[in-house]
Amino acid sequence: GWLATIKHSSVSIENSGYDGYADLRRRVLQLVSAVEEIIESDVWTRVGLRYINAIDVHGDPAEGWVNDALVGPLQSDAFAVVSDYSGRIASAVDGGGCLLQHGLRFNEDQSGAENQYMTYVFDFDVYRNEVAVQDTAAALDDIHAQAFNLFDWCLGPKAREQLSATK
Structure with missing residues:
Protein backbone atom coordinates (compact mmCIF):
# COMPACT_ATOMS: atom_id res chain seq x y z
CA GLY A 1 0.00 0.00 0.00
CA TRP A 2 0.89 3.50 -0.85
CA LEU A 3 0.36 6.22 1.74
CA ALA A 4 0.02 9.85 0.68
CA THR A 5 0.06 12.42 3.46
CA ILE A 6 -0.93 16.03 3.01
CA LYS A 7 -0.27 18.33 5.96
CA HIS A 8 -0.20 22.07 6.44
CA SER A 9 3.53 22.25 5.75
CA SER A 10 4.34 19.03 3.89
CA VAL A 11 3.30 16.55 1.25
CA SER A 12 4.71 13.03 1.28
CA ILE A 13 4.21 9.62 -0.25
CA GLU A 14 5.63 6.34 1.00
CA ASN A 15 5.63 2.62 0.36
CA SER A 16 7.66 -0.28 1.70
CA GLY A 17 7.97 -1.93 -1.70
CA TYR A 18 7.21 -0.88 -5.26
CA ASP A 19 7.89 -1.81 -8.87
CA GLY A 20 10.83 0.52 -9.46
CA TYR A 21 11.66 4.16 -9.68
CA ALA A 22 9.37 4.84 -12.66
CA ASP A 23 6.38 3.69 -10.58
CA LEU A 24 7.44 5.85 -7.60
CA ARG A 25 8.06 8.86 -9.84
CA ARG A 26 4.66 8.53 -11.52
CA ARG A 27 2.88 8.41 -8.17
CA VAL A 28 4.81 11.36 -6.73
CA LEU A 29 4.02 13.49 -9.79
CA GLN A 30 0.36 12.42 -9.54
CA LEU A 31 0.33 13.67 -5.95
CA VAL A 32 2.09 16.91 -6.92
CA SER A 33 -0.47 17.48 -9.65
CA ALA A 34 -3.30 16.92 -7.16
CA VAL A 35 -1.98 19.45 -4.62
CA GLU A 36 -0.42 21.98 -7.00
CA GLU A 37 -3.55 24.14 -7.12
CA ILE A 38 -4.09 24.24 -3.35
CA ILE A 39 -0.58 24.84 -2.03
CA GLU A 40 0.29 28.45 -1.41
CA SER A 41 3.80 28.37 -2.86
CA ASP A 42 5.61 27.93 -6.17
CA VAL A 43 8.60 26.39 -4.37
CA TRP A 44 9.08 23.26 -2.30
CA THR A 45 11.27 23.89 0.73
CA ARG A 46 12.66 20.38 0.39
Whole structure:
Protein backbone atom coordinates (compact mmCIF):
# COMPACT_ATOMS: atom_id res chain seq x y z
CA GLY A 1 0.00 0.00 0.00
CA TRP A 2 0.89 3.50 -0.85
CA LEU A 3 0.36 6.22 1.74
CA ALA A 4 0.02 9.85 0.68
CA THR A 5 0.06 12.42 3.46
CA ILE A 6 -0.93 16.03 3.01
CA LYS A 7 -0.27 18.33 5.96
CA HIS A 8 -0.20 22.07 6.44
CA SER A 9 3.53 22.25 5.75
CA SER A 10 4.34 19.03 3.89
CA VAL A 11 3.30 16.55 1.25
CA SER A 12 4.71 13.03 1.28
CA ILE A 13 4.21 9.62 -0.25
CA GLU A 14 5.63 6.34 1.00
CA ASN A 15 5.63 2.62 0.36
CA SER A 16 7.66 -0.28 1.70
CA GLY A 17 7.97 -1.93 -1.70
CA TYR A 18 7.21 -0.88 -5.26
CA ASP A 19 7.89 -1.81 -8.87
CA GLY A 20 10.83 0.52 -9.46
CA TYR A 21 11.66 4.16 -9.68
CA ALA A 22 9.37 4.84 -12.66
CA ASP A 23 6.38 3.69 -10.58
CA LEU A 24 7.44 5.85 -7.60
CA ARG A 25 8.06 8.86 -9.84
CA ARG A 26 4.66 8.53 -11.52
CA ARG A 27 2.88 8.41 -8.17
CA VAL A 28 4.81 11.36 -6.73
CA LEU A 29 4.02 13.49 -9.79
CA GLN A 30 0.36 12.42 -9.54
CA LEU A 31 0.33 13.67 -5.95
CA VAL A 32 2.09 16.91 -6.92
CA SER A 33 -0.47 17.48 -9.65
CA ALA A 34 -3.30 16.92 -7.16
CA VAL A 35 -1.98 19.45 -4.62
CA GLU A 36 -0.42 21.98 -7.00
CA GLU A 37 -3.55 24.14 -7.12
CA ILE A 38 -4.09 24.24 -3.35
CA ILE A 39 -0.58 24.84 -2.03
CA GLU A 40 0.29 28.45 -1.41
CA SER A 41 3.80 28.37 -2.86
CA ASP A 42 5.61 27.93 -6.17
CA VAL A 43 8.60 26.39 -4.37
CA TRP A 44 9.08 23.26 -2.30
CA THR A 45 11.27 23.89 0.73
CA ARG A 46 12.66 20.38 0.39
CA VAL A 47 12.25 17.55 -2.12
CA GLY A 48 13.74 14.27 -0.95
CA LEU A 49 13.86 10.54 -1.43
CA ARG A 50 14.63 8.08 1.31
CA TYR A 51 15.62 4.54 0.48
CA ILE A 52 16.29 1.83 3.04
CA ASN A 53 17.98 -1.26 1.64
CA ALA A 54 19.13 -4.37 3.45
CA ILE A 55 21.46 -7.11 2.27
CA ASP A 56 21.43 -10.47 4.02
CA VAL A 57 25.07 -11.10 4.77
CA HIS A 58 26.17 -14.71 4.46
CA GLY A 59 29.22 -14.66 6.69
CA ASP A 60 31.39 -11.69 7.50
CA PRO A 61 30.17 -8.38 5.97
CA ALA A 62 33.77 -7.27 5.69
CA GLU A 63 34.51 -10.14 3.31
CA GLY A 64 33.13 -8.70 0.08
CA TRP A 65 29.51 -7.89 0.93
CA VAL A 66 29.98 -4.19 1.72
CA ASN A 67 32.45 -1.65 0.33
CA ASP A 68 35.69 -1.95 2.31
CA ALA A 69 35.64 1.81 2.94
CA LEU A 70 32.51 1.34 5.10
CA VAL A 71 33.53 -1.79 6.98
CA GLY A 72 37.26 -1.17 7.44
CA PRO A 73 37.17 -1.41 11.26
CA LEU A 74 35.51 -4.83 10.99
CA GLN A 75 38.52 -6.04 9.00
CA SER A 76 40.79 -5.23 11.93
CA ASP A 77 41.86 -7.84 14.45
CA ALA A 78 41.18 -5.30 17.21
CA PHE A 79 37.65 -6.61 17.83
CA ALA A 80 37.13 -10.31 18.53
CA VAL A 81 33.32 -10.33 18.40
CA VAL A 82 31.34 -7.36 17.09
CA SER A 83 27.82 -7.07 18.49
CA ASP A 84 26.99 -3.67 17.02
CA TYR A 85 28.41 -1.66 14.15
CA SER A 86 27.03 1.44 12.43
CA GLY A 87 28.03 4.70 10.84
CA ARG A 88 26.62 7.98 9.61
CA ILE A 89 27.89 10.19 6.79
CA ALA A 90 26.26 13.53 5.97
CA SER A 91 27.15 15.58 2.92
CA ALA A 92 26.03 18.90 1.44
CA VAL A 93 25.58 18.57 -2.34
CA ASP A 94 24.10 20.71 -5.13
CA GLY A 95 21.70 22.90 -3.11
CA GLY A 96 20.75 20.01 -0.88
CA GLY A 97 22.48 17.06 0.60
CA CYS A 98 22.52 13.43 1.48
CA LEU A 99 22.70 11.34 4.59
CA LEU A 100 23.91 7.76 4.61
CA GLN A 101 23.34 5.73 7.74
CA HIS A 102 24.62 2.18 7.62
CA GLY A 103 25.31 -0.75 9.86
CA LEU A 104 24.86 -4.33 10.95
CA ARG A 105 21.54 -5.63 12.16
CA PHE A 106 21.30 -9.03 13.79
CA ASN A 107 18.14 -11.00 13.00
CA GLU A 108 16.69 -14.20 14.39
CA ASP A 109 16.27 -17.15 12.07
CA GLN A 110 12.63 -17.17 10.88
CA SER A 111 12.27 -20.84 11.73
CA GLY A 112 12.18 -19.83 15.39
CA ALA A 113 15.60 -21.27 16.02
CA GLU A 114 18.02 -19.32 18.11
CA ASN A 115 20.37 -18.90 15.17
CA GLN A 116 21.06 -15.34 14.17
CA TYR A 117 22.09 -14.00 10.81
CA MET A 118 23.30 -10.55 9.86
CA THR A 119 21.78 -7.97 7.59
CA TYR A 120 23.71 -4.91 6.51
CA VAL A 121 21.36 -1.93 6.29
CA PHE A 122 21.85 1.14 4.10
CA ASP A 123 19.55 4.09 4.83
CA PHE A 124 19.83 6.88 2.24
CA ASP A 125 18.14 10.27 2.57
CA VAL A 126 18.93 12.42 -0.48
CA TYR A 127 17.33 15.83 -0.96
CA ARG A 128 17.34 19.22 -2.65
CA ASN A 129 16.30 22.50 -1.08
CA GLU A 130 14.23 25.27 -2.65
CA VAL A 131 12.88 23.40 -5.68
CA ALA A 132 10.36 25.14 -7.96
CA VAL A 133 7.16 23.07 -8.15
CA GLN A 134 7.47 22.83 -11.95
CA ASP A 135 11.00 21.37 -11.46
CA THR A 136 9.84 18.53 -9.18
CA ALA A 137 10.31 15.79 -11.80
CA ALA A 138 13.85 16.90 -12.66
CA ALA A 139 14.77 17.17 -8.97
CA LEU A 140 13.42 13.66 -8.34
CA ASP A 141 15.42 12.28 -11.25
CA ASP A 142 18.62 13.94 -10.01
CA ILE A 143 18.31 12.77 -6.42
CA HIS A 144 17.27 9.26 -7.46
CA ALA A 145 20.41 9.03 -9.63
CA GLN A 146 22.51 10.29 -6.73
CA ALA A 147 20.95 7.76 -4.33
CA PHE A 148 21.49 4.93 -6.83
CA ASN A 149 25.14 5.89 -7.33
CA LEU A 150 25.66 6.01 -3.57
CA PHE A 151 24.00 2.60 -3.12
CA ASP A 152 26.14 1.19 -5.92
CA TRP A 153 29.27 2.53 -4.21
CA CYS A 154 28.26 0.87 -0.92
CA LEU A 155 28.19 -2.63 -2.38
CA GLY A 156 31.00 -5.14 -2.26
CA PRO A 157 31.67 -7.69 -5.02
CA LYS A 158 29.70 -10.51 -3.33
CA ALA A 159 26.61 -8.28 -2.99
CA ARG A 160 26.91 -7.23 -6.64
CA GLU A 161 27.14 -10.86 -7.69
CA GLN A 162 24.07 -11.80 -5.65
CA LEU A 163 22.04 -8.84 -6.93
CA SER A 164 23.02 -9.61 -10.54
CA ALA A 165 21.91 -13.23 -10.11
CA THR A 166 18.44 -12.18 -8.87
CA LYS A 167 17.62 -10.04 -11.92
